[in-house]
Amino acid sequence: MSQVDLTITELPFHLVADELERLRANTPLVHVLTNEVVQCFTANTLLAIGASPAMIVAEAEVADFAAIADALLINIGTVYPARLQAMNLAIDAANAAATPWVLDPVAVGVLQYRRDAALAMLAKKPAAIRGNGSEILALAAALALNAEATTGGKGVDSTMSSMSALSAAQQLARATGAIVAVTGATDYITDGEQTWAVPWGHPMMTRVVGTGCALSAVVAAFLADAPNRLNAVAAACAVMAIAGERAVECSDGPGTFVAPFLDALHVIHPVQLRSYSE
Numbered sequence: 001m002s003q004v005d006l007t008i009t010e011l012p013f014h015l016v017a018d019e020l021e022r023l024r025a026n027t028p029l030v031h032v033l034t035n036e037v038v039q040c041f042t043a044n045t046l047l048a049i050g051a052s053p054a055m056i057v058a059e060a061e062v063a064d065f066a067a068i069a070d071a072l073l074i075n076i077g078t079v080y081p082a083r084l085q086a087m088n089l090a091i092d093a094a095n096a097a098a099t100p101w102v103l104d105p106v107a108v109g110v111l112q113y114r115r116d117a118a119l120a121m122l123a124k125k126p127a128a129i130r131g132n133g134s135e136i137l138a139l140a141a142a143l144a145l146n147a148e149a150t151t152g153g154k155g156v157d158s159t160m161s162s163m164s165a166l167s168a169a170q171q172l173a174r175a176t177g178a179i180v181a182v183t184g185a186t187d188y189i190t191d192g193e194q195t196w197a198v199p200w201g202h203p204m205m206t207r208v209v210g211t212g213c214a215l216s217a218v219v220a221a222f223l224a225d226a227p228n229r230l231n232a233v234a235a236a237c238a239v240m241a242i243a244g245e246r247a248v249e250c251s252d253g254p255g256t257f258v259a260p261f262l263d264a265l266h267v268i269h270p271v272q273l274r275s276y277s278e
Contacts, residue, residue, distance in 0.1 A: 035077025
């Protein structure tokens with residue numbers, strides 16, 4: 001793989017403010033096909049940030065709904081044959097309607113079934129890919145080599161840092177045309193040429209099931225009608241990270257984190273974000 005591009009810029013707050021303001025003005029309808037562990041948390045996260053979630057999963061309905069949604073999330077966390085069929089139907093309908101869709105390749109480096117599914121989905125041109133370091137490394141290696149990648153994943157958790165996966169993310173973005181967000185202690189968001197860094201957030205977010213999956217849904221929400229997809233994906237990561245920092249200040253641990261996190265997403269305001277740049 002190519003060397004890491006060291007010309008990385010921290011995402012400015014005024015861009016985050018602009019993107020959040022745009023999202024709330026649009027109230028995008030996000031079609032969510034996510035893993036069954038996190039559906040409620042994901043829906044609440046989208047509502048808190050100002051989007052409208054819909055968890056339509058039946059094979060008989062997904063194509064019709066994906067065609068009218070503003071964005072689509074595909075998360076392969078609990079993929080199985082019927083769900084995979086529904087996902088592909090939704091992707092095809094979204095593509096036909098020019099609706100942006102996001103791939104979250106959960107644990108793609110661990111098992112062949114989901115790796116094959118993710119590779120087939122890459123050919124259908126996601127607008128964005130969001131994963132942790134291990135997932136992005138595995139997906140990039142599988143795309144390049146069509147072989148099993150030993151990249152340090154353990155289930156849904158990452159044993160690789162986001163920086164160690166940055167070169168793979170840039171390569172993956174260039175190969176697919178997608179915006180790639182590799183998340184970790186610092187999130188890196190790249191189109192293969194330009195890379196934004198989002199150095200915020202808190203480790204507590206990794207102790208609550210669903211924060212990463214919910215982030216992928218928020219990425220989809222920000223992509224709806226986005227004039228600049230790189231900025232939109234980076235802003236999604238930033239808003240979630242900033243809300244995580246604020247939530248930790250009034251929580252004692254994972255059990256008391258979720259409520260203040262949703263509250264922080266709800267009250268975060270573009271005016272506040274712009275003030276950070278002054």
